[in-house]
Amino acid sequence: MKHSNVAIFVPHNGCPMQCTFCNQRGITGQKNVVTPSDVKAAAETAIKTYDNPQEAEIAFFGGSFTGIDPDYMESLLSAAYSYVSKGYFKGIRISTRPDYINVPILSTLKRYGVTSIELGAQSMDDEVLIANRRGHTSKQVEFASKLISNSGFSLGLQMMTGMYKSTVKKDIETAKRLAILKPETMRIYPTIVLKQTELSALYQSGRYTPPTLDDTLTLCAELLDFFNNMNIRVIRLGLHDSESLKNDYVAGPYHPAFRELCESRLFLNKFLSYLNNLTTKSSTNTYTVEVAPTRLSKAIGQKKGNIALLRQKGINVSIIPNSKLKEDQIKIIPIE
Numbered sequence: 001m002k003h004s005n006v007a008i009f010v011p012h013n014g015c016p017m018q019c020t021f022c023n024q025r026g027i028t029g030q031k032n033v034v035t036p037s038d039v040k041a042a043a044e045t046a047i048k049t050y051d052n053p054q055e056a057e058i059a060f061f062g063g064s065f066t067g068i069d070p071d072y073m074e075s076l077l078s079a080a081y082s083y084v085s086k087g088y089f090k091g092i093r094i095s096t097r098p099d100y101i102n103v104p105i106l107s108t109l110k111r112y113g114v115t116s117i118e119l120g121a122q123s124m125d126d127e128v129l130i131a132n133r134r135g136h137t138s139k140q141v142e143f144a145s146k147l148i149s150n151s152g153f154s155l156g157l158q159m160m161t162g163m164y165k166s167t168v169k170k171d172i173e174t175a176k177r178l179a180i181l182k183p184e185t186m187r188i189y190p191t192i193v194l195k196q197t198e199l200s201a202l203y204q205s206g207r208y209t210p211p212t213l214d215d216t217l218t219l220c221a222e223l224l225d226f227f228n229n230m231n232i233r234v235i236r237l238g239l240h241d242s243e244s245l246k247n248d249y250v251a252g253p254y255h256p257a258f259r260e261l262c263e264s265r266l267f268l269n270k271f272l273s274y275l276n277n278l279t280t281k282s283s284t285n286t287y288t289v290e291v292a293p294t295r296l297s298k299a300i301g302q303k304k305g306n307i308a309l310l311r312q313k314g315i316n317v318s319i320i321p322n323s324k325l326k327e328d329q330i331k332i333i334p335i336e
């Protein structure tokens with residue numbers, strides 16, 4: 001059984017300013033300061049409970065990791081490295097801000113066995129970055145990304161959709177500019193309005209209106225398709241479901257199964273584009289669609305949503321599994 005990484009959240013300690021959308025404690029769901037003992041306890045638990053811990057990374061998330069006090073940062077890394085250096089885990093992953101990456105920081109990370117670095121880029125539009133008080137520019141994202149890749153780390157990038165002052169066009173442009181940096185992984189987070197954020201005040205005063213869930217699904221399905229085609233793995237789509245997120249939610253396109261909804265939408269789009277691209281007009285509006293068994297539920301959609309949406313367009317489909325098909329293949333059979 002494949003296990004996720006050993007996730008350790010380091011809330012907010014290293015942030016120079018407060019981004020408009022961020023309620024860091026709300027997102028990570030953790031209010032206490034993490035100690036080296038916590039890191040060791042998480043590692044010990046994973047060793048006891050994971051089938052193959054050596055395939056997992058110890059991951060420090062939730063803050064600007066390389067912006068925290070250097071001694072504190074090294075104490076956490078040292079605790080993690082004591083396990084990684086003995087081969088219990090495959091490496092260490094950290095997430096941080098683009099303006100907190102430089103050569104000395106990368107040397108320190110290398111010394112402690114860090115293998116993957118994720119940057120919160122969020123947008124590549126400088127007006128959007130300023131409006132959301134990110135405190136860095138798109139050029140800094142490019143500079144830090146190149147430094148990370150050239151130093152032999154695996155690069156991960158994070159972007160957000162629907163930010164204050166952003167548009168669909170700007171979000172798509174952000175994805176294109178990030179893809180040029182050749183990250184190994186991407187995380188895509190639709191902006192959610194959380195309590196106790198500046199964005200919440202902007203929302204309450206009517207100066208920010210979050211995109212609808214449906215519009216966000218359309219956009220994120222397109223982004224997912226784009227990154228898939230660029231062979232860049234999207235390892236996260238949508239915020240994690242958590243009690244604290246539920247408590248802090250104010251507005252925005254949140255859904256606990258957001259990725260699955262995007263994948264269903266992607267399937268729907270592919271099917272509709274197949275119909276649009278038919279050179280000869282089909283004389284039927286009834287189709288059998290075969291998909292790989294692992295894609296069946298996504299093709300049908302939550303609560304048979306895709307089948308219902310197609311029926312609204314006058315198209316009848318039955319979707320069935322075909323074990324000979326690969327994950328990205330679909331076979332469409334018109335029923336005359």
Ligand code: SF4
Nearest residue numbers: 015017018019022063
């Ligand atoms: S840098 Fe990241 S953790 Fe810090 S306030 Fe901004 S979004 Fe939140």
